[in-house]
Amino acid sequence: MTQLDTSNPPSDILNDHTSSKSNTVNICPSKIGNQIWYYPRFNRVLKKGPEVKVSEADAMRLLSSKTRVPVPQVYASFEKDGRGYIIMAMAEGQPLWKMWDSIDEGKKQYLIDQLSTYVQDWRRLSADYYGSVGSGPCGDVFFQHLPAIGKSERTFGPYASRSEYNEGLIEALRNARPDGIWGEEEQSLADRIRSLVGEQKTFSHGDLYPDHIFVDNNFTITAIIDWGASGFSIPEREAFEATSRDNHPIWIEIAEAALPHMKREDYIFYDEFNEALRLYSGI
Structure with missing residues (x-):
């Protein structure tokens, strides 16, 4: 999957996250720094935060293409305003x-x-x-x-x-x-x-x-x-x-x-x- 341009994040996920009607779930509410949100409507996970790097998504793409190691499918990854974002399948x-x-x-x-x-x-x-x-x-x-x-x-x-x-x-x-x-x-x-x-x-x-x-x-x-x-x-x-x-x-x-x-x-x-x-x- 091609890495998205940092100025054009996937609006369906991000808009769902900011909507007052969103039913997103914070998987790790006690986690400091990075956050991990689950979107039941899409069955996808958004991992975001100042310590999230595109290299993590690139590693999963590498493993998916070159090995048989089971990793979540990556749908998009980008960095913007000092924070990294990875949208992936739910494990x-x-x-x-x-x-x-x-x-x-x-x-x-x-x-x-x-x-x-x-x-x-x-x-x-x-x-x-x-x-x-x-x-x-x-x-x-x-x-x-x-x-x-x-x-x-x-x-x-x-x-x-x-x-x-x-x-x-x-x-x-x-x-x-x-x-x-x-x-x-x-x-x-x-x-x-x-x-x-x-x-x-x-x-x-x-x-x-x-x-x-x-x-x-x-x-x-x-x-x-x-x-x-x-x-x-x-x-x-x-x-x-x-x-x-x-x-x-x-x-x-x-x-x-x-x-x-x-x-x-x-x-x-x-x-x-x-x-x-x-x-x-x-x-």
Whole structure:
């Protein structure tokens, strides 16, 4: 589907949303920032907000055209007045968390096998840069933390090589430190980062957990949603972020069975680095 011109958003959806007779439903009323609205009349969803980017829609289009991964069909995407808009199909089924405890081990394994197949499928996608789809900034968690006081929020990437990506990580660490704070611990982390090699640029969801995996009554995965953090990155990214963003024991067990194996020592290092990025901001 062709991306719409930012000056000409689809009037049927937007007019329905602003009408006093609209029966639109705010799917996530407690969500801060971005909003997600469901339009029963069209059976479509509007995701909008200052953090919504067209690259998320582009990622779903890429997956729909190049893989068998089930994603919501995108009808339109655009950015206007500092806000992004994505109009897409409503995901069928219910989040994995809502049914997991009530199903037997055979059905659980069936779901794990499906998830593993889809993850392998999207990991076959590659690019010549590290960043979001369309040569946008990196969505990796390492680049999403708040800066130290006195530093400015910024984006990082895209990067053409692993050495550039590594230097971006170090720059993110510097941005997370107040002026004048750079000691032996920071230098040790920077030296370790610079020693990392491997030019593989692997597609990652970047925010995979059970609420983003929809399942129907036949225990078939019908949709994987929320691709806002997705993009091309280091191969370890998927497993690290899936298990560090949500460390519920049951999800860890699912993720370890469905996602590519990550060496324990690599996880420990990336976790140490990630915590160092949060040291002064807490976020």
